[in-house]
Amino acid sequence: GVAPLGPVQLPKQCLYQLHMLEAACRHTIYPVDSQRLRPYLPPNPCPTPSYYPQQALQHSDSVEFFHRLSTETLFFIFYFMEGTKAQYLAAKALKKQSWRFHTKYMMWFQRHEEPKTITDEYEQGTYVYFDYEKWGQRKKEHFTFEYRYLEDRELN
Amino acid sequence: LNPSDGSNFLMSSAMSVASREVESDSELLEKTERLMRDWINLYHSNTPPNKVFHIYVQSMNQHGILKTDDSITRFFRLSTELCVDNCYRILNGQHANNASVLEARTKCFQTLDAFAHLIVMLVKHSGSNTGSMSESTPKINLLNKVLGIIGGVAIHDQEIRNEEFQHLPYYRILIILLMELTLGPNNLGLPAMNNFQHQLGFGINPSQVDPLYESIQYQVLNAFCQTLKLLKPSKAPSFAFAWLDFIGHRIFMEKCLNGPNSTPSIISTKGWIFYAPLLIEIIKFLAPFLRNVELPHSIDLLYKGTLKVLLILLHDFPEFLCEYCYELCDAIPPNAIQMRNLVLSAFPRNMRLPDPFTPNLKIDSLPEIIQSPKGASNTLSALATVPFRKELDSYLRTRSPVTFLCELRGYLQNPNGSDGNRYNIPLINALVLFVGQSAIQAITPKHISMSSIAHSSHMDIFQNLAVDLDTEGRYLFLNAIANQLRYPNSHTHYFSCTLLYIFAESNTEAIQEQITRVLLERLIVNRPHPWGLLVTFIELIKNQSFKFWNHEFVRCAPEIEKLFESVARSCMQQQQK
Numbered sequence: 001g002v003a004p005l006g007p008v009q010l011p012k013q014c015l016y017q018l019h020m021l022e023a024a025c026r027h028t029i030y031p032v033d034s035q036r037l038r039p040y041l042p043p044n045p046c047p048t049p050s051y052y053p054q055q056a057l058q059h060s061d062s063v064e065f066f067h068r069l070s071t072e073t074l075f076f077i078f079y080f081m082e083g084t085k086a087q088y089l090a091a092k093a094l095k096k097q098s099w100r101f102h103t104k105y106m107m108w109f110q111r112h113e114e115p116k117t118i119t120d121e122y123e124q125g126t127y128v129y130f131d132y133e134k135w136g137q138r139k140k141e142h143f144t145f146e147y148r149y150l151e152d153r154e155l156n
Numbered sequence: 157l158n159p160s161d162g163s164n165f166l167m168s169s170a171m172s173v174a175s176r177e178v179e180s181d182s183e184l185l186e187k188t189e190r191l192m193r194d195w196i197n198l199y200h201s202n203t204p205p206n207k208v209f210h211i212y213v214q215s216m217n218q219h220g221i222l223k224t225d226d227s228i229t230r231f232f233r234l235s236t237e238l239c240v241d242n243c244y245r246i247l248n249g250q251h252a253n254n255a256s257v258l259e260a261r262t263k264c265f266q267t268l269d270a271f272a273h274l275i276v277m278l279v280k281h282s283g284s285n286t287g288s289m290s291e292s293t294p295k296i297n298l299l300n301k302v303l304g305i306i307g308g309v310a311i312h313d314q315e316i317r318n319e320e321f322q323h324l325p326y327y328r329i330l331i332i333l334l335m336e337l338t339l340g341p342n343n344l345g346l347p348a349m350n351n352f353q354h355q356l357g358f359g360i361n362p363s364q365v366d367p368l369y370e371s372i373q374y375q376v377l378n379a380f381c382q383t384l385k386l387l388k389p390s391k392a393p394s395f396a397f398a399w400l401d402f403i404g405h406r407i408f409m410e411k412c413l414n415g416p417n418s419t420p421s422i423i424s425t426k427g428w429i430f431y432a433p434l435l436i437e438i439i440k441f442l443a444p445f446l447r448n449v450e451l452p453h454s455i456d457l458l459y460k461g462t463l464k465v466l467l468i469l470l471h472d473f474p475e476f477l478c479e480y481c482y483e484l485c486d487a488i489p490p491n492a493i494q495m496r497n498l499v500l501s502a503f504p505r506n507m508r509l510p511d512p513f514t515p516n517l518k519i520d521s522l523p524e525i526i527q528s529p530k531g532a533s534n535t536l537s538a539l540a541t542v543p544f545r546k547e548l549d550s551y552l553r554t555r556s557p558v559t560f561l562c563e564l565r566g567y568l569q570n571p572n573g574s575d576g577n578r579y580n581i582p583l584i585n586a587l588v589l590f591v592g593q594s595a596i597q598a599i600t601p602k603h604i605s606m607s608s609i610a611h612s613s614h615m616d617i618f619q620n621l622a623v624d625l626d627t628e629g630r631y632l633f634l635n636a637i638a639n640q641l642r643y644p645n646s647h648t649h650y651f652s653c654t655l656l657y658i659f660a661e662s663n664t665e666a667i668q669e670q671i672t673r674v675l676l677e678r679l680i681v682n683r684p685h686p687w688g689l690l691v692t693f694i695e696l697i698k699n700q701s702f703k704f705w706n707h708e709f710v711r712c713a714p715e716i717e718k719l720f721e722s723v724a725r726s727c728m729q730q731q732q733k
Binding site for chain 2: 005006007008010011013014016017018019020021022023024025027028029030032033034036037042044
């Protein structure tokens with residue numbers, strides 16, 4: 001490097017700062033320090049060979065990308081990546097595929113057929129739902145989906 | 157007790173000092189410990205915190221915590237210290253317990269996040285919540301108080317622990333507070349998500365901000381900026397990396413620089429005034445090390461981080477850099493060329509810059525060239541208090557007395573400066589800018605040209621400085637001019653002509669060599685290069701009237717000669733395209 005004006009004697013206080021800074025380097029910043037807690041999939045940086053992708057695909061944070069993912073992937077993202085933009089996009093993609101979130105059971109339901117009964121308060125019929133405990137899709141006959149448990153907020 | 161009264165009680169009691177109860181520290185410590193433990197358990201239980209919060213405030217009241225301003229202060233101080241001590245235990249025991257970095261940190265976060273959320277709730281519920289503007293005062297007061305306490309504990313901690321200081325507890329509490337208070341806990345609209353806790357945050361939809369906070373966003377940002385000032389790197393060097401991470405955090409940058417409720421079309425510049433001093437602070441901190449080219453690992457790391465923040469600013473907030481370039485250039489040491497180029501390369505996003513290599517580019521025909529750039533007022537205020545201000549004004553007006561020119565050099569020197577530190581750089585910068593601005597006013601921006609700028613009181617000052625200053629002073633003076641060579645505007649045009657005029661009219665080759673040096677050393681570094689700088693240099697080597705190639709310094713060393721040839725070639729090639 002060039003020091004066109006020549007070096008000057010660093011004041012004592014600068015030397016102290018430098019000493020503390022060097023020490024601070026030993027307790028460096030991790031990306032998690034400034035991220036909201038992710039209980040299921042905490043980021044765990046480790047060296048990966050350079051011939052593996054080091055970054056996510058371009059535009060993988062777009063709704064279009066999420067529409068191309070399988071339903072199970074979307075459920076995984078929804079349940080294991082809470083509080084992220086990915087969760088939001090997954091919810092959006094699921095809604096687009098006519099899945100509806102049940103706020104009491106915390107599960108996603110899809111009509112298997114036209115409901116037998118539809119009133120102002122509920123609808124009843126056969127549904128497919130995703131059981132996050134058994135981790136799979138199940139069918140439920142004679143199920144009453146009460147609208148007060150329907151999560152119907154517009155995800156804009 | 158009505159649970160909802162608990163929060164009202166908080167601030168009203170904070171104001172009354174009458175019923176002040178003296179309580180020993182150990183007693184309060186015990187209470188605080190118990191209360192913190194309770195809160196952390198509540199926070200991690202499956203009940204949403206807004207449901208349990210009122211019950212919790214009741215129990216805080218029963219313990220007399222919220223009784224006086226003093227007891228509130230002591231409670232926050234003690235609870236911060238408890239959280240911090242807890243983190244040190246976990247982090248220091250990490251190796252003994254064979255825990256991974258991630259495990260140890262996650263464990264710390266459990267305490268820290270809970271504490272941060274307690275603060276958020278207390279801030280939110282202090283004062284009344286009827287929707288009027290005045291009720292935000294107790295919230296902001298409490299936030300400022302808590303942030304002040306956290307900052308104070310951090311400073312104290314650094315003094316005690318020195319090299320063993322850890323940024324984690326302080327940084328974590330501050331960043332979680334920032335996110336919660338500026339983004340809100342924006343959930344998906346999925347109420348009572350017991351299994352998923354309560355924090356579904358996206359930060360992608362500004363309308364999700366809690367309306368309670370919306371009216372106080374700037375006060376919240378200001379409170380954080382004040383806390384960062386308290387913890388600035390020169391005062392808390394151990395915290396410097398976390399500090400830089402905070403001011404480079406996407407949420408903080410976005411909120412400060414685009415404004416809290418920004419849309420692509422409406423960008424608020426109100427937060428710029430908070431953000432600029434922080435950026436200048438980190439540059440000033442680095443300056444002595446950069447200037448001496450003493451770059452041990454830690455400085456190198458901090459320097460690269462600062463460059464990254466500047467790159468983000470250049471890409472996403474160029475108008476901010478345009479407006480604050482003067483203050484930033486005052487802080488950036490003369491040899492930090494790339495850093496300064498990053499700042500000077502910024503131009504307003506609605507502008508299209510013509511390729512500087514375009515043959516026969518007519519600068520004066522660009523429509524933008526008569527507009528003056530924004531900013532600069534703070535820089536010029538440096539001139540307001542100088543003893544020679546009257547003489548300067550009268551010289552610019554009357555072009556006399558000539559003695560002023562002789563005295564000017566003395567005014568620009570530091571009274572007891574040693575070699576390499578003999579001049580007041582911000583003063584030189586301010587003088588050059590001020591004289592240039594008044595010259596543009598005198599000839600009107602439309603008529604700037606090589607001939608119109610000549611033979612005036614302004615040019616007298618510039619030419620005198622070029623001749624009268626020693627090498628060090630002249631270098632700083634020419635740098636001050638080169639700092640104005642940016643995107644197409646009246647300053648760029650005027651100072652480009654000025655620099656070329658000084659080159660053409662100089663009586664010694666030393667001045668010409670130094671002008672060439674200042675331009676060249678800003679161009680041989682990696683991109684970006686300011687537009688006006690390129691245009692000026694190309695003019696210098698292409699325009700026959702400057703007889704650039706006849707000068708000896710162009711051929712002083714084979715590698716310099718080669719360098720000029722390659723620069724010339726790249727200009728010519730571009731020209732033929």
